[in-house]
Amino acid sequence: MTATPPPRVTIKDVAARAGVSKGAVSLAFNRKPGLSEATRDRIFRAARELGWAPSSTARTLAGSRVDVVGLAVCRPARLLGLEPFYMEFISGVESVLVERSCSLLLRLVRGQDEEVGLMESWWRGRQIGGSILVDFRADDPRPAVAGRLGLPAVAVGHPSLTGGLTSVWTDDATAVTEAVRYLAALGHRRIARVGGAAALGHTSIRTAAFDEAVRALEPAARAWQVATDFSGDAGARATRSLLTAAPPERPTAIVYDNDIMAVAGLSVAAEMGLRVPEDVSLLAWDDSQLCRLTHPTLSAMSHDVHGFGADVARTLFGVITGEGPGSHPVPTPVLTPRGSTAPPKV
Amino acid sequence: MTATPPPRVTIKDVAARAGVSKGAVSLAFNRKPGLSEATRDRIFRAARELGWAPSSTARTLAGSRVDVVGLAVCRPARLLGLEPFYMEFISGVESVLVERSCSLLLRLVRGQDEEVGLMESWWRGRQIGGSILVDFRADDPRPAVAGRLGLPAVAVGHPSLTGGLTSVWTDDATAVTEAVRYLAALGHRRIARVGGAAALGHTSIRTAAFDEAVRALEPAARAWQVATDFSGDAGARATRSLLTAAPPERPTAIVYDNDIMAVAGLSVAAEMGLRVPEDVSLLAWDDSQLCRLTHPTLSAMSHDVHGFGADVARTLFGVITGEGPGSHPVPTPVLTPRGSTAPPKV
DNA sequence: AATAGAGACTTTACCGGTTTAGCAAGGGCT
DNA sequence: AGCCCTTGCTAAACCGGTAAAGTCTCTATT
Numbered sequence: 001m002t003a004t005p006p007p008r009v010t011i012k013d014v015a016a017r018a019g020v021s022k023g024a025v026s027l028a029f030n031r032k033p034g035l036s037e038a039t040r041d042r043i044f045r046a047a048r049e050l051g052w053a054p055s056s057t058a059r060t061l062a063g064s065r066v067d068v069v070g071l072a073v074c075r076p077a078r079l080l081g082l083e084p085f086y087m088e089f090i091s092g093v094e095s096v097l098v099e100r101s102c103s104l105l106l107r108l109v110r111g112q113d114e115e116v117g118l119m120e121s122w123w124r125g126r127q128i129g130g131s132i133l134v135d136f137r138a139d140d141p142r143p144a145v146a147g148r149l150g151l152p153a154v155a156v157g158h159p160s161l162t163g164g165l166t167s168v169w170t171d172d173a174t175a176v177t178e179a180v181r182y183l184a185a186l187g188h189r190r191i192a193r194v195g196g197a198a199a200l201g202h203t204s205i206r207t208a209a210f211d212e213a214v215r216a217l218e219p220a221a222r223a224w225q226v227a228t229d230f231s232g233d234a235g236a237r238a239t240r241s242l243l244t245a246a247p248p249e250r251p252t253a254i255v256y257d258n259d260i261m262a263v264a265g266l267s268v269a270a271e272m273g274l275r276v277p278e279d280v281s282l283l284a285w286d287d288s289q290l291c292r293l294t295h296p297t298l299s300a301m302s303h304d305v306h307g308f309g310a311d312v313a314r315t316l317f318g319v320i321t322g323e324g325p326g327s328h329p330v331p332t333p334v335l336t337p338r339g340s341t342a343p344p345k346v
Numbered sequence: 347m348t349a350t351p352p353p354r355v356t357i358k359d360v361a362a363r364a365g366v367s368k369g370a371v372s373l374a375f376n377r378k379p380g381l382s383e384a385t386r387d388r389i390f391r392a393a394r395e396l397g398w399a400p401s402s403t404a405r406t407l408a409g410s411r412v413d414v415v416g417l418a419v420c421r422p423a424r425l426l427g428l429e430p431f432y433m434e435f436i437s438g439v440e441s442v443l444v445e446r447s448c449s450l451l452l453r454l455v456r457g458q459d460e461e462v463g464l465m466e467s468w469w470r471g472r473q474i475g476g477s478i479l480v481d482f483r484a485d486d487p488r489p490a491v492a493g494r495l496g497l498p499a500v501a502v503g504h505p506s507l508t509g510g511l512t513s514v515w516t517d518d519a520t521a522v523t524e525a526v527r528y529l530a531a532l533g534h535r536r537i538a539r540v541g542g543a544a545a546l547g548h549t550s551i552r553t554a555a556f557d558e559a560v561r562a563l564e565p566a567a568r569a570w571q572v573a574t575d576f577s578g579d580a581g582a583r584a585t586r587s588l589l590t591a592a593p594p595e596r597p598t599a600i601v602y603d604n605d606i607m608a609v610a611g612l613s614v615a616a617e618m619g620l621r622v623p624e625d626v627s628l629l630a631w632d633d634s635q636l637c638r639l640t641h642p643t644l645s646a647m648s649h650d651v652h653g654f655g656a657d658v659a660r661t662l663f664g665v666i667t668g669e670g671p672g673s674h675p676v677p678t679p680v681l682t683p684r685g686s687t688a689p690p691k692v
Numbered sequence: 693a694a695t696a697g698a699g700a701c702t703t704t705a706c707c708g709g710t711t712t713a714g715c716a717a718g719g720g721c722t
Numbered sequence: 723a724g725c726c727c728t729t730g731c732t733a734a735a736c737c738g739g740t741a742a743a744g745t746c747t748c749t750a751t752t
Contacts, residue, residue, distance in 0.1 A: 008470070010708055021732050026710055034730060055471050058708035060403045061737050068451075087433055094454045103473070105414075106452050108440045124354070125401045126738095127449070232639040260639070263609075267641035293578040293606070295613035356738055367702050372740055380700060404738035407707050472708095 009050050018046035029054055030064075066129035067102045069093075069316060070122050072115045074108075074135060075230070083230065084259060084288035085305055092309020093132065100317065102129075112137075116145050123151045130154075130320045132312055136161040136201040152319040156312055159327045161201035166319050168312045168328045172202050173209035175301050175333040176255075179283055180213035182335050183253045187343040188281065189217065192224035192251035194238040194261050203227065206257065224251055228261065235261025239268040243280065252344035253281040259290045262298050266340065277342035287336055296339030303333040355396045364392035375400055412475035413448045415439075415662060416468050418461045420454075420481060421576075429576065430605060430634035431651055438655020439478065446663065448475075458483075462491050469497045476500075476666045478658055482507040482547040498665040500658055505673045507547035512665050514658045514674045518548050519555035521647050521679040522601075525629055526559035528681050529599045533689040534627065535563065538570035538597035540584045540607050549573065552603065570597055574607065581607025585614040589626065598690035599627040605636045608644050612686065623688035633682055642685030649679035 015025045020039060027035050028043040035043075047053075060066050071093070073086060090104070097104055105128055109115045119142070122128045129152065133142050136157035143163030146153040155162035158169045176193075183191050193210045196203045207225055214223035224242060228234035235256060242251055256262040262284030269276050276282055276296055284291050287302030308330050315328050361368045366385060373381050374389040381389075393399075406412050417439070419432060436450070443450055451474055455461045465488070468474045476498035479488050489509030492499040501508035504515045522539075529537050539556050542549045553571055560569035570588060574580035581602060588597055602608040608630030615622050622628055622642055630637050633648030654676050661674050 008708090012708080022709075023711080023733080024731060027731090030710080032711095036730065039730075053467060053471065055407075055708055057403055057406045057472055058737090059710075061401075061407050061739085062708080062710040063737055064710060083433075087429075090452070091454050094452075098453070103451050103453065105449050106436070106440075107444070107449065108437050121399060125399065126403050232635050236639065260636075263636070264639040267639055267643075270641035289578050290606075290609070293582065293610040293613055295616035297613075354738090358738080368739075369702060369704095369741085370700085373701085376740080378741095382700065385700075401738055404707090405740075407709085408738080408740040409707055 009052050011052070011054065014043065014047045014050055014052050017050060018043045026054075060126055066126055067100070068105050068128050069097065069102060069313070070105045070107070070119065070128035070131040071134070072107045072109045072118055072131075074111060074115055084290060085286055088288070088305040089309040089312075092306035092311075093313045094309075095306070096310045096313040096317075112141065116141060119145060119151060120149060123149050130316050132156065132316060133162075133165070137199050138201055138204065140201070152316065154312055154316045154319055157201055158205055160205075164325055166315060166323070166325045166328070168308070168315050168330060170303060170308070170330055171332040172205045176206045176209040177213040178332075178335055179255050179301055180210060180217070182337075183255070183281065183283065183341070184217050184221070186253075186281065186341065188253040189221045190224075190251045191221070191253045191255065192226070192242050193255045194235055194242075194257060194265065195225055195227050196230045196257040198227035203257065210255070222251075228257075230258055230261065232260045232264040235264035236268050239265040240272070243269065243272055243274060251280070253283065253341070255283045255285070257285050259284045259286050259288050259298070259300065262300070262340075263290060263294055266294055266296075266298065276340050278345045281341040281344070283341055285333070287333075291336075291338065294340075299338045299341040300336050301333040302336040303331065355398050357398070357400065360389065360393045360396055360398050363396060364389045372400075406472055412472055413446070414451050414474050415443065415448060415659070416451045416453070416465065416474035416477040417480070418453045418455045418464055418477075420457060420461055430636060431632055434634070434651040435655040435658075438652035438657075439659045440655075441652070442656045442659035442663075458487065462487060465491060465497060466495060469495050476662050478502065478662060479508075479511070483545050484547055484550065486547070498662065500662045500665055502658055503547055504551055506551075510671055512661060512669070512671045512674070514654070514661050514676060516649060516654070516676055517678040518551050522552045522555040523559040524678075524681055525601050525647055526556060526563075528683075529601070529627065529629065529687070530563050530567070532599075532627065532687065534599040535567045536570075536597045537567070537599045537601065538572070538588050539601045540581055540588075540603060540611065541571055541573050542576045542603040544573035549603065556601070568597075574603075576604055576607065578606045578610040581610035582614050585611040586618070589615065589618055589620060597626070599629065599687070601629045601631070603631050605630045605632050605634050605644070605646065608646070608686075609636060609640055612640055612642075612644065622686050624691045627687040627690070629687055631679070633679075637682075637684065640686075645684045645687040646682050647679040648682040649677065 011022050011025050015022045020043060024035060025043050028040045056067050094104060107118060109118060119131055131151060131153045133153050134156045136155060143165045146165060153165055155165040155167045157167060159167045180191060191214055195207055210225060211223060214221050226238040228238055254265060256265060262282055265282050266276060269280055274280050282298060284298040284300035287300035291298035291300045311330050357368050357371050361371045370381060371389050374386050402413050440450060453464060455464060465477055479499050480502045482501060482503035489511045492511060499511055501511040501513045503513055505513050526537060537560060541553055556571060557569060560567050572584040574584055588600060600611060602611060608628055611628050612622060615626055620626050628644060630644040630646035633646035637644035637646045657676050
């Protein structure tokens with residue numbers, strides 16, 4: 001991969017122009033002591049005049065900071081494109097990286113092995129200074145790998161899943177419980193949940209919490225749960241199979257693990273001639289803009305995904321600068337009622 | 347940004363283990379002539395045993411290739427998250443980068459000035475070996491900047507917009523024309539288009555093509571066009587204003603510039619008590635999975651966004667390796683009829 | 693037999709920074 | 723006056739590679 005070399009101005013040019021040595025320029029730009037005010041000023045002026053900024057490549061090689069953070073996402077491209085979650089999350093991460101003039105190295109991987117290998121080579125090759133780890137599973141290998149390598153990482157997921165890594169997480173259990181209670185308060189007693197990928201840790205957490213929350217209702221209450229792959233198609237299939245039963249055997253409310261599946265569910269209900277929310281209530285999760293674009297609008301468990309990403313990035317900087325492991329909960333999603341939920345009419 | 351240093355194995359270790367000099371290892375790993383088969387093998391074996399791979403940072407500094415390509419995207423986070431287009435595009439780009447063990451440096455910027463500055467600093471700092479430029483506007487400054495810097499770049503957009511840069515583009519004009527002809531063939535004579543951001547070059551192209559296509563129909567045909575910001579909200583507003591008029595003054599078909607706005611349009615129609623497709627036909631653009639999740643399903647101008655991204659990446663590699671400027675059209679979107687289009691009943 | 697040339701490596705000089713050791717000048721203290 | 727600290731800065735080594743020039747050994751040529 002070669003190309004026209006860019007016109008280069010290096011630290012040497014700056015040093016020459018300021019009449020000092022390379023070392024002095026380096027000291028100035030790293031705000032280290034040992035330079036007089038006057039010299040420092042002269043150096044900065046020279047740099048400004050030459051339009052120079054230290055090369056992050058050279059800096060990295062010389063063994064100081066690495067101003068790139070890594071993120072590997074492991075979901076099929078087709079789903080990713082559709083999931084409003086990730087782009088918003090990434091944009092949140094970016095928003096704080098930019099402040100620190102850091103960049104995000106993004107890679108879509110096909111499996112955890114690939115991700116682990118990538119982390120290792122990124123870290124050993126000093127390509128990244130730290131990493132964001134998402135989509136935790138039970139017995140996830142990544143905390144061990146990060147530990148072994150000494151790779152600064154923050155895990156996006158409940159502490160019970162992230163094996164001692166610093167974690168940033170939403171309280172899914174509480175959120176699920178709130179969702180169930182809300183539907184119960186509306187009068188629903190037959191509640192279903194169309195969950196995400198079963199292998200994912202947060203899915204298990206939600207599944208357990210959902211079970212428990214429904215069980216805590218009166219004995220007559222009934223629960224269904226289906227696992228999917230987060231795709232709209234899967235959401236549609238799950239909804240179809242839940243709604244085919246005759247009324248007493250049919251849920252009157254369905255909670256979805258993301259927005260896409262809820263949208264799909266809405267369309268399945270229409271296709272089956274069921275009215276939303278009269279015949280069946282639907283509750284989405286994440287609350288992207290999509291929820292306000294359907295008819296009826298979708299009630300949803302709503303959270304600030306952008307802010308979530310920003311928190312994750314800030315936490316990562318903490319880890320990189322040596323903070324010990326910690327657990328950082330972000331605000332629990334809150335219920336945002338819209339047009340797709342109502343008391344059951346059946 | 348400091349942290350526990352990774353346990354490092356360098357080219358020197360590999361050289362020692364293989365009993366050769368650093369130079370030999372470098373020759374082997376760059377597939378350059380001057381080594382015997384036997385030595386080459388010994389070197390690779392040693393590297394494998396030590397788990398070594400050349401540090402891309404050091405390589406970059408030493409003045410050879412830079413194995414990172416840059417992409418700056420300039421749209422508000424809120425929209426980006428929702429646009430299935432970008433993530434799918436990125437995943438297509440990635441798919442090609444991975445083969446060449448290249449990485450993608452992604453940055454969300456707020457304006458073109460910021461983007462231009464970013465490109466300049468990325469390139470001068472040798473952070474990237476080339477760049478993908480998207481969202482061209484009329485009189486876009488980026489071709490000039492890329493030219494001045496000698497930055498290898500590929501422009502995603504019609505050659506008329508990309509000022510001599512190598513471009514990869516979809517033939518929007520033909521696609522729009524096909525969309526209009528299809529609707530006309532169904533019997534529509536009052537056709538509207540809810541377009542994207544007016545400042546964007548491809549929006550202008552579609553707008554002009556739409557006008558012309560409708561004018562080419564019989565004189566009685568009528569056209570409406572509205573510009574938006576690509577958001578679902580804007581799409582909903584535009585649709586609402588188009589559909590409030592009484593039948594003779596109301597379009598019987600609406601073409602949207604992306605999927606999100608079409609989904610929003612669908613819900614507006616429902617909210618206004620209009621049936622789709624009986625009272626109004628809706629045609630989406632891009633054809634993400636979303637189009638199959640609504641009820642009725644959305645007819646759409648469909649293209650392979652993932653493949654598009656892959657083409658762009660491949661083209662960029664061409665530019666980086668010195669290919670002269672060129673124009674690379676990708677397949678024109680094709681009409682995929684579904685449930686949201688039909689002959690007008692009014 | 694002398695010479696040239698090719699093949700297989702090694703040496704060495706960078707790339708653009710950081711960092712440590714060292715040094716000269718000035719000030720305070722005894 | 724002599725000694726020890728600071729302060730402010732420079733010189734040189736180093737990070738992990740690449741690339742050009744140099745060395746050595748063989749074989750082919752004249």
